[in-house]
Amino acid sequence: MFRRIASTVPAQVGRIAAASVRPSIVGPVRTAAPAIPRDGHERPANAPSLLDHYNKPRNVGSMSKADTDVGTGLVGAPACGDVMKLQIRVDPNDNTISDVKFKTFGCGSAIASSSYLTELVRGMTLEDAAKIRNTEIAKELCLPPVKLHCSMLAEDAIKSAISNYYTKNPSARKTDLGGTSAPLPKVEIETVTEPATATA
């Protein structure tokens, strides 16, 4: 709310007042609303979350790709040339994510998005983790519109990791289906392709 008022006021004042008067007027407005930094970019009030994840990314690292209980997701954004690797270790007893690591080579928002995602999915069941939407990440980190694709990349990464885990452990999914539907081959095929369609 403050931001909106403050950003319109200097603009109007600027139109009326001469340029030389401007600094003295802009000064007090800035102190009243520190939300507007000098570079003119809007910075959301709770951006510390973004900065915190960027400055101190959580769960950076790698796990052995060869482990059968590890699912690896590797995704890239062609528009900016980012690459993101996300690995999950799955507890086969209850299909929950017991450990998670990531490595992102990209901009700050991509790093923060993947860092936040790792905290989010730890302890989740694969089913729940597959339901995470990029909007959740973008909202938490207050990503600006031009950086929304970073959160999409994180969403793709977890989906890709889950699908990799299922590829390595086809039985993990079959057990899931056992309770709810007949083990028809057709059903299984549909379910296997599900992550891909959900991503599109």
Place this chain on the structure above:
Amino acid sequence: MIRSIRPAATRVRASLTPSYLPLQTRFQSASTHTHYTFFPTTLPSGPPPQGSFSVDTTALKREFLQLQARAHPDLHPPSEKKKAQALSARINEAYKTLQSPLLRAQYLLSLRGIEVAEDETAKVEDPELLMEVLETREQIEEAQSEDDLVDMKKVNEKRIEESVGVLEETFREDDIDRAKEEAVKLRYWINIKESLDAWERGKPVVLQH
């Protein structure tokens, strides 16, 4: 860092610009106006497939400087200064785009309606490429001194060279799908080049764009 290039908008602007400058007349063919139109000496055949993808950057620079010498806003009366500035900015944009293979490839694709640099929902469908990029990035991260980068730089220069070669071929054959794939690859190699050039001991790899 990639500035968006919107050919449609450029074309509209081109057709709206009145012919007040002597040079302007040359740029008037609004419907076919591209960045290439500014440089008839260096790029007489225009964009591929008629012209080649590769550009003689030395000749391009020479022609660019000549153009700017004539288009410079200070050389025009105050009433036309704004228009001259706009033209000058367009020449700058055209030069900046054409002298870089990556920007040139992205621009040529955008002329065909493919926005590689804009489409943020696009995904990389090439696991091998991603793996190679990731491994190279990890190598850069693990580097202890400038010496460790020497070989990586050589390898990467070769990648860029090959990529440009493929772009040359695909644009000549008008194989737009392959050109698009290659432009994505080149994006990654250029990012790696930037990281290699900006490498400092212990500094994390954060891309600026």
